Amino acid sequence: MLDINFLLDLAIILISTKVLGLLTKKIQMPQVVGALIAGLILGPTILNVVHETAFIDKMAELGVIGLMFIAGLETDVKEMKKCGKSSFVIALLGVLIPLGGGFLVAIAFSDTPLSAMSQIELLKNIFIGVILTATSVSITVETLREMGKLKTPTGTAILGAAVIDDIIGIILFTIILGFADPSIGVMSILIRILLFFVFAIIIAIVFNYVFKHLSDKYVQKRRVPIYGMVFCLMLSYVSEKFFGITDITGAYLAGIIISNVNQSDYILGKFEVLSYMLLSPIFFASIGIKTHITGISSNLLIFTTLLLLVAILSKIIGCGLGAKLTGFTNENSLKIGIGMISRGEVALIVAGKGAVAGLMSKVFFVPVVIVVIVTTLLTPMLLKLVYKRDTISNIEKYSS
Amino acid sequence: MLDINFLLDLAIILISTKVLGLLTKKIQMPQVVGALIAGLILGPTILNVVHETAFIDKMAELGVIGLMFIAGLETDVKEMKKCGKSSFVIALLGVLIPLGGGFLVAIAFSDTPLSAMSQIELLKNIFIGVILTATSVSITVETLREMGKLKTPTGTAILGAAVIDDIIGIILFTIILGFADPSIGVMSILIRILLFFVFAIIIAIVFNYVFKHLSDKYVQKRRVPIYGMVFCLMLSYVSEKFFGITDITGAYLAGIIISNVNQSDYILGKFEVLSYMLLSPIFFASIGIKTHITGISSNLLIFTTLLLLVAILSKIIGCGLGAKLTGFTNENSLKIGIGMISRGEVALIVAGKGAVAGLMSKVFFVPVVIVVIVTTLLTPMLLKLVYKRDTISNIEKYSS
Numbered sequence A, B: 001m002l003d004i005n006f007l008l009d010l011a012i013i014l015i016s017t018k019v020l021g022l023l024t025k026k027i028q029m030p031q032v033v034g035a036l037i038a039g040l041i042l043g044p045t046i047l048n049v050v051h052e053t054a055f056i057d058k059m060a061e062l063g064v065i066g067l068m069f070i071a072g073l074e075t076d077v078k079e080m081k082k083c084g085k086s087s088f089v090i091a092l093l094g095v096l097i098p099l100g101g102g103f104l105v106a107i108a109f110s111d112t113p114l115s116a117m118s119q120i121e122l123l124k125n126i127f128i129g130v131i132l133t134a135t136s137v138s139i140t141v142e143t144l145r146e147m148g149k150l151k152t153p154t155g156t157a158i159l160g161a162a163v164i165d166d167i168i169g170i171i172l173f174t175i176i177l178g179f180a181d182p183s184i185g186v187m188s189i190l191i192r193i194l195l196f197f198v199f200a201i202i203i204a205i206v207f208n209y210v211f212k213h214l215s216d217k218y219v220q221k222r223r224v225p226i227y228g229m230v231f232c233l234m235l236s237y238v239s240e241k242f243f244g245i246t247d248i249t250g251a252y253l254a255g256i257i258i259s260n261v262n263q264s265d266y267i268l269g270k271f272e273v274l275s276y277m278l279l280s281p282i283f284f285a286s287i288g289i290k291t292h293i294t295g296i297s298s299n300l301l302i303f304t305t306l307l308l309l310v311a312i313l314s315k316i317i318g319c320g321l322g323a324k325l326t327g328f329t330n331e332n333s334l335k336i337g338i339g340m341i342s343r344g345e346v347a348l349i350v351a352g353k354g355a356v357a358g359l360m361s362k363v364f365f366v367p368v369v370i371v372v373i374v375t376t377l378l379t380p381m382l383l384k385l386v387y388k389r390d391t392i393s394n395i396e397k398y399s400s
Helices: A005-026 A031-042 A054-074 A077-108 A119-133 A138-147 A153-180 A186-217 A223-243 A247-258 A264-290 A298-325 A330-339 A345-356 A362-399 B005-026 B031-042 B054-074 B077-108 B119-131 B138-147 B153-180 B186-217 B223-243 B247-258 B264-290 B298-325 B330-339 B345-356 B362-399
Strands: none
Touching: A005 A031, A005 A054, A005 A264, A005 B054, A005 B223, A031 A264, A031 A362, A054 A223, A054 A247, A054 A264, A054 A345, A054 B005, A054 B054, A077 A119, A077 A153, A077 A298, A119 A153, A119 A298, A119 A345, A119 A362, A138 A153, A138 A362, A153 A186, A153 A247, A153 A298, A153 A330, A153 A345, A186 A223, A186 A247, A223 A247, A223 A264, A223 B005, A223 B264, A264 A345, A264 A362, A264 B223, A264 B264, A298 A330, A298 A362, A330 A362, A345 A362, B005 B031, B005 B054, B005 B264, B031 B264, B031 B362, B054 B223, B054 B247, B054 B264, B054 B345, B077 B119, B077 B153, B077 B298, B119 B153, B119 B345, B119 B362, B138 B153, B138 B362, B153 B186, B153 B247, B153 B298, B153 B330, B153 B345, B186 B223, B186 B247, B223 B247, B223 B264, B264 B345, B264 B362, B298 B330, B298 B362, B330 B362, B345 B362
C-alpha cells in the first residue's frame, strides 16, 4: 500500500514556508527568505522533521523548472532591445566583475595553488564566481515601484540590465556545467553547446509561430497553458538528455519563446498558481532540507564574510562602472549598481544544480544561502537611502 | 544525478490526455473519457511507453486527493438541505439498488458459494456493488444546462440527490475499506469509524470557523488557498494514518468544510488550475497505465456486459423509484433515474483505492473503466431523448 507520509511532508513544507514567508514580508523582506529559513528549520540543521526523499527531489526539480519557465515568460524582450547598449554594458560588467571576484575568493580559500589545479578544481572555483553573477531584480522592482521610481531612466536601465544579466548568467552557467562532465573532451562540449544554440534558434522560430497561432485561436482556453507546460517539460528534457545542457536552461528558453505571444499573461497566471500553490515552496524548502549546518568552521565563516562582501561590492562596482561608461552621472550609476545587488532564487538554483553536478560541495550551500538572504535584505534598504536624497530634493523643488 | 525521465513521462501524459480529451469533447463526450483512453494507450496494453513509478503513483494520489477536495468544495450544502427528503430518498434508493445489483453480479461470477465465503471474499463481492453506487452528475448538469432544464424540479432533484448520493457512497466506501483490514476486529473498526465521525464534526466546527475568518480577512490573498491545501493534505493524512479511513475521505471532508466560506470560489479556482494543469491528468492516465488488458476471457466479457446492464438499470430503477415515492410523475421519475446513470471519476477513484487495499483484483479495472465510459456516453443521449418530448410540447404550447 502506498505510504502516505509524503502528504504530511508536503503539508508541513507548505504551511511553514507560507507562515515564515509572511513573517519576512511583514518586516519588508521578500517571502523567499522566509521559505529558505523554513527549509533550514525543517531540515537536519534544526528540527530534522522533513527528510530528502526521491519524491521531494523530483517535486523540487519541477519547482525550479517552473520558476525558470516563469522567469522566461516574464522576460520583456522588447524592453531589452529598447535599452540596448546601456543595459548590455551594465549587465556584462555586472556579470564579469562578480565572476572574477567570486573566483578570486574561491582560489584564496583553495588548498591547491592555481598552477597545480586540475580542470575540475578550476571549474569548481570558477563556479563560485558563477553563483555571484545572477541578479534577482524582483526585490528592486518592488522597492522602486513603491517609491514611484520604476519608470525613471535608472529604473529602466536596471530592468533591462537584469534581463540581459540573466541571459548571460545562464549561458555562462550552461558552459561551465558542460565542462564539468569529465567523460567528454573540450571540443565536443563546445560543439554540443553550439548545436544546442542552433537547436534553440530553430525551436524558437517554429514554436514561437505555433504558440502565436494557438494563443490567437484559443483565447483563455485551458489547452494553451497545458501545451505550454508540455513544451516546457519537453524542452527541459531534451536539453539535458540530448545536449547535456541542464534542464532549467531548456525551461528558461521555453519561457522566452512563449513570452511575446498574446496570451503570455494568461499562461503566466496559470503557472504562477501551480508554482505558489505547490511546486516552488518545495523547491525553496528543499534547499534548507539538503543543507546541514553543523558547527561552521572559522575558516568557512571568513569565507562567507568575504564572499558576501565581494557579492555586494562587485555588483556596485561592475554595474556602476557600466552605467558610468554609458553616460549616467555618478549618483545614478551608484543607484543602478545598488539596484543590481540582490541575488535571489537564481543564485540558489545555480548552486543547487552545481551541487548535483559535482561542481560545488554542499558545505558551500550555507555561504550561498547567507549571501542570498543578506543581499536581498540589504538592497531595499540601500535603495531607499540613495533615492531618498532624490525625494527630498523633489519635495524641496515642489515646496519652493 | 537526478534521473529526469519523469519529465518526459509527465509531458507525454499531459499532451496525450489533453489531445484525446479534446477529441472526445468534440464528439460530445466528457474529456475524462479521453484521458482514460490516453492512459490505456500509453500503458502496457498498447504502447507501453509510460510505466508505473513511485513518482507517478504519488502524483496520482495527489491528483485524486485534489479531485475529491474539489468535489467537496463544489458540494452545495444549502441546496442539499433545501431538496431535503425527496433528494434523500432518491439518493438512498439510488445507492442501495446498485449496491445490491453489483453484489449479485459479483456473487454470480464468484467461484465460492455465498455460504462458504470468507469475510474478505464477501467484502470483495460487496465492493463491486460499492463501485456502482457513485453518480457523476457533471455530465448530466452540462446536458441539462445546454437544454435549459437545469432549474426545473427534476433538475433540482437530480442535483440534490447526486450530492447526497456522493456522501452516502463515500460513507459506505469508508466502512467497507475499514473492514478490509484483516488485522482488526469488527468492533474496533466500528469504533474507529465512530471516532472518525466525532473527529470530523469537531474539525468541521473549528475549521469552518477558522476558514470563514481567514476568508473574510484575506480577500483574494494567496495564503487562503494555500492554507486550504495544507488543511486538505493534513485531513487526508490524519484520516488514513490515525483512523484508517482512506485519505480521499479526508480530502472530501476538507472540501465540504470550506465549501460555504465567502471565498470558496476563489479557492476552488486555484485548485482547478493545479488539478487540470498537472495533477488530475496524471491520476486519470495512471488508471490506464496500471490496467493491462490482454485477451479478455469470454467470462470477463459476460461479466462486463452484465455489470454494465446492472449499472444502468439499477440507477434508473433505484432513483426512479425514489422519485416516484416522493411524488414525481412517472415521466419525471424516469428523467431523474436517467440523469443519475452516469458514473465518472468517483467510480474510478473507488476502484483504484479498492485495488490498492486488496479489495479488487486488477482484472476488474477493465469492466469498471468500460462501465464508466459507456454510462457516461449514454446519459446525455438518453437525457436528450426523454426531455425532447418536453421541448416539443413546450413549443406546441407556445405556438398555439
